Amino acid sequence: MNVLDLFKLSGQTALVTGGARGLGRQMALALAEAGADVAICDRLPTEGHAVAAELAALGRRSCFAQVDVTHPPAIDAFVRQVVADLGKIDILVNNAGMPSDGLALEEEPDDAWQRMLDTNLSSMFYVGKRVARQMIDRGQGGVIINLASINAWVISNITPRHNVPYCVAKAGVAQLTRGMATDWAPYNIRVNAIAPGTMLTAQTAASRQHPEIVARILANTPMKRYGEEEEIKGLVVYLASPASSFMTGSVVVMDGGTTLW
Numbered sequence: 001m002n003v004l005d006l007f008k009l010s011g012q013t014a015l016v017t018g019g020a021r022g023l024g025r026q027m028a029l030a031l032a033e034a035g036a037d038v039a040i041c042d043r044l045p046t047e048g049h050a051v052a053a054e055l056a057a058l059g060r061r062s063c064f065a066q067v068d069v070t071h072p073p074a075i076d077a078f079v080r081q082v083v084a085d086l087g088k089i090d091i092l093v094n095n096a097g098m099p100s101d102g103l104a105l106e107e108e109p110d111d112a113w114q115r116m117l118d119t120n121l122s123s124m125f126y127v128g129k130r131v132a133r134q135m136i137d138r139g140q141g142g143v144i145i146n147l148a149s150i151n152a153w154v155i156s157n158i159t160p161r162h163n164v165p166y167c168v169a170k171a172g173v174a175q176l177t178r179g180m181a182t183d184w185a186p187y188n189i190r191v192n193a194i195a196p197g198t199m200l201t202a203q204t205a206a207s208r209q210h211p212e213i214v215a216r217i218l219a220n221t222p223m224k225r226y227g228e229e230e231e232i233k234g235l236v237v238y239l240a241s242p243a244s245s246f247m248t249g250s251v252v253v254m255d256g257g258t259t260l261w
Contacts, residue, residue, distance in 0.1 A: 003243075006241060006242045006243040007034060007237055007238065007241045007242075007243050008034060008035050008241065009031060009034040009035040009036040009091070009237070009240060009241055010035035010036075011035070012031075012035065012036040012037070012090040012091055012240075013036060013037045013038075013039070013061075013082075013086045013087060013088050013089055013090050013091070014028075014031045014036045014037070014038045014039070014089070014090065014091035014092070014093065014240065015038075015039045015040070015041075015079075015082055015089050015091070015092050015093070015131065016028040016031070016038060016039070016040045016041075016093040016095055017040075017041055017042075017067075017069050017092075017093065017094055017095050017096035017123070017127055018041075018042055018069075018095040018096030018097060019038075019040030019041065019042055019048065019051055019064075019093075019095065020040065020042035020043075020044040020047035020048040020050075020051055020064075021042075021044065021047050021051075021202065022201040022202055022203070022229060023095060023147065023196065023199065023201060023229055023232050024040070024042070024093070024095040024096070025047075025051050025054075025229075026229045026230055026232055026233055027093050027095060027232060027233065027236040028040050028051060028055060028093075029051075029054060029055070029058070029233070030232075030233035030234070030236050030237050031091065031093070031236065031237065031240060032055045032058045032060040032062070033058060033233075033237075034237045034240075034241065035060075036060065036090075036091065036240075037060045037061040037062065037086050038055050038060060038062050039062065039063045039064070039065075039081075039082040039085070039086055039089075040052060040055075040062070040063075040064050041064065041065050041066070041067035041069070041078050041096075042064070042066065042067070042096070043066060043067070043068060044066075045064075045066045048064040048065075048066065049064055051064070052064040061085075061086055063081065063082065063085045063086065065077075065078050065081060069096045069119070069123035069126065069127055070115075070118040070119055070122065070123050070126070072126050072130075075126050075127055075130055076130060079127075079130050079131060079134060083134060088134070088138060088140075089131050089134055089135065089142070090135075090140070090142050090143065091142065091143045091144075091145070091240045092127065092128065092131040092142070092143070092144045092145070093145045093147070093236065093240075094123075094124040094127055094128055094144065094145065094146045094147060095147045096119070096123055096127075097119055097120045097123075097147065097169075097203075098115070098116065098119045098120060098203075099166065099202075099203035099204075099206065100116075100161065100162065100163035100165065100166040101116075101165075102161035102162060102163070102206060102207075103162060104162045105162070105164050105165075108164075108165060112165070113165050116165040116166060116168075116169055117165070117168070117169050117172070119169075120166065120169035120170065120173065121169040121170075121172040121173055121176065124146050124173055124176060125176060128144055128146070128176075128180055128191075131144065132144065132180070132184055132187075132189055135184075135187065135189050136184075136187045136189070139187075140188075141187060141188030141189055141190075142188075142189045142190075143189070143190050143191075143192075143239065143240050144180060144184075144189065144190070144191040144192075145191075145192055145193065145194060145236060145239050145240060146173050146176065146177045146180075146191070146192075146193040146194075147173070147193065147194055147196070148170050148173040148174045148177065148193040148194065148195040148251055149166075149167075149170040149173075149195055149196060150195050150196070150197045150253060150255045150258055150259050151163065151166060151167040151170045151171070152167070152170045152171040152173065152174040152195055152251065153171075153195075153259060154167075154258075154259060155167050156198075156217075157216055157220070158207045158210075158213045158216075158217075159213075160210065161206065161207050161210070161213065170195075173193060174193060174195070174251045177191055177192065177193040177249065177251060178249045178251075181248040181249030182249065185248055190244070190245075190247065190248040191248055191249065192239050192244070192247055192248060192249065192250045192251070192252065193250070193251040193252065194232065194235055194236065194239070194251075194252055194254060195251050195252065195253045195254065195255070196227060196232065196254050196255065197221065197227055197253070197254065197255025197256050197258045197259070198217050198221070198226050198227065198255070198256075198258065199226060199227040199228070199229060199231075199232075200226045200227065200228055200229060201229060204226070217258075220258055220261060221255070221256045221257060221258045222256065222257030222258075222260060222261070223256035223257055224256075225256065226256075227254065227255070227256060231254070232254065235252060235254055239252070
């Protein structure tokens with residue numbers, strides 16, 4: 001087999017949470033460009049329908065639903081919809097999340113802490129469990145890709161903003177990924193995670209308003225720049241495809257070298 005054939009996703013169906021913009025949109029487009037049909041969900045209906053139209057323009061089947069991924073009944077309904085509309089789910093990209101509110105820990109409201117953990121960590125369990133059940137019942141295996149962050153290991157130096165609750169949630173995603181991988185390997189379900197560094201996305205927009213934060217980030221990044229959204233596309237296709245067939249439980253860092261220092 002030609003090595004490039006290992007990256008093809010023809011005949012596969014993917015589900016991407018938080019697929020209406022940013023990294024989620026880029027990953028949905030990448031999977032479609034590699035041959036997969038793609039369902040997306042998000043809380044942003046206008047942007048979500050626009051991305052679904054982009055996917056259809058690539059010649060792929062697609063669907064969109066407005067879903068709160070912290071609400072299990074809504075996830076149940078969406079998974080049923082995807083299976084009804086597209087027939088199955090072979091690939092899940094657990095991407096939905098929210099940025100830090102920028103507050104120091106002593107100022108963080110209890111409900112904001114809970115919302116951060118629910119959105120960035122618990123949602124990956126809620127969606128992952130339901131999609132894994134569908135994969136197990138089908139008996140054909142599958143792939144799950146969770147979005148972690150380099151904040152699984154480091155607390156970013158972005159004062160006067162702060163991001164400890166976000167870091168705690170993303171550390172949980174890294175460990176959840178390893179746990180999913182061990183539990184579901186007997187069913188031929190591979191589970192890996194992507195840990196991006198500082199990217200030019202809506203989630204970093206607030207911190208980019210502070211020149212001193214930008215200067216620190218660039219000084220601490222060997223490549224001396226932020227990542228572009230499009231740079232995630234190759235990695236998500238690799239992890240979703242047979243090219244990574246012996247990988248599970250890995251958290252792949254893509255950060256311009258930030259965690260090297």
